[in-house]
Amino acid sequence: MDKIAVVILNWNGVKLLEQFLPSVIQYSAEATIYVADNASTDNSTAFIKEYFPSIKIIQNSGNHGFAKGYNDALKEVDAEIYALVNSDIEVTENWLQPIIETFENEKHTAIIQPKILDFKNKEYFEYAGAAGGFIDKFGYPYCRGRIFDTLEKDNGQYDDNCEIFWASGACFFIRSEIYHELGGFDESFFAHQEEIDLCWRAINDGQVIKYNSKSVVYHVGGATLQQGNPKKTYLNFRNSLLMLVKNLPKKGLFFVIFFRMILDGIAGVRFLTQGKFKHTIAILHAHFSFYCVSLVYLKKRKDFQMRQYYSVKSIVFLYYIKKLTVFKEIFNSNQNIKN
Known part of the structure; x- marks a missing residue:
């Protein structure tokens, strides 16, 4: 069994693979790298075989979206830790070491998210995950570093390792044992918010989710479905x-x-x-x-011991009515946020 497997889900993304696979290969010596292909109709798999022969290809039977695509592919991956990485992610030197160390030193931690910055504007956090996610009482997600469409500049304000509610599917580390115990992603979701659902189920199961700022990646975002789609x-x-x-x-x-x-x-x-x-x-x-x-x-x-799931009652009210657009403004308000 491998210690860690980096698994990249692909559908007709040969241009993204050409651009971003080199950084993954360069900085992931500790990992076995897989591309799980959702029945692409471009030349993705032929391209990988020709230019990146060290990468293992898993051929899914159809375009099953993010959820089933990963569920099917991970049945064929034998590793202690799964690193689920979007095809539009640029990784950085030593991005895996802090994650591996956290899993080794914190046996209760089941899921970890790295710091996710914007590939197009690298001084800013990226929409999908930023510095770790939370939800409000009504299920609206938000992040440290991103509230709705407001993105914060990375000034080191979230250079910590802390507990969060959900980790972004753009770059998502999980113990394989926990992934399978939870039944993986909910396949009927197809795509979007399946990672929040999985994290919520993990928390209801007594697991801990962490953010680790020492691991840094850059995300293009919207490469499959644009934000305004x-x-x-x-x-x-x-x-x-x-x-x-x-x-x-x-x-x-x-x-x-x-x-x-x-x-x-x-x-x-x-x-x-x-x-x-x-x-x-x-x-x-x-x-x-x-x-x-x-x-x-x-x-x-399912029957579960409910843990507190929301950090604020209404992020919609705080953002649109009280005009609090930065996470630390919300943290410093009279709300019960766990940092």
Whole structure:
């Protein structure tokens, strides 16, 4: 069994592989590197075989998205630690050592996220994960270094190692044993927020999730679905509701979901006022899709000892009404945030 395996999920991403595989190979001597290909129709696998023959290729049977794509591929990877890395990630020297050391020294830590900075503007945090993620009472995600669309400059303010609620799927380290015990990602999510769901299930199972600033990567972001893509809006809103049904404590479950749907409606109206009609339709589509499967998801709920899941009651209120746009402003407000 390998100590650590770096597994990169690919779908028609030969240009990204050409750009970013060299850094992964250069700085990952400790790891076995895999590319899990979701039935690409470009020449991705031929390119890897010709130019990077040391990389192991796992051929998935179809484009199953992030969740099933990784679930299928990881059945073929024998390693203590999985490093799930987007194909648009540039890694840096010694990015693996701090992660391996943390797993070796902290047996209770199951999942770790590195510092994720913006490849296009390397002084700033990147949208997908930044310096570690949290959610509010109604399931809206935010990060240290990124609240909604506000990205902070990296001035060393998050150069620490701390407990977080969720780690970004852009660069996600997990003990293989825990991954399989939890059943991997929820495949019906397809893509987006499946990593938050997995982290929430891990926390409900008594596991610990950490952020480690000594490991640094740069993420392009939106290489598969751009931030303004209505399909991404649909998946984010639908999957967030499904995640709440699965993981919320029983007490207050229906109130939180009902209020969340009201907030989603307000977001839909906001998109309308901005002329983003397709995004409003995407939210409506997400809600109808949620109605169709909500009873199925209620049956997915498991008995667990609930731990505090939210850090603030409403990040929407703090950001849009109180105009707190930086994580430390929220931390310093009269909110109960665990840092």
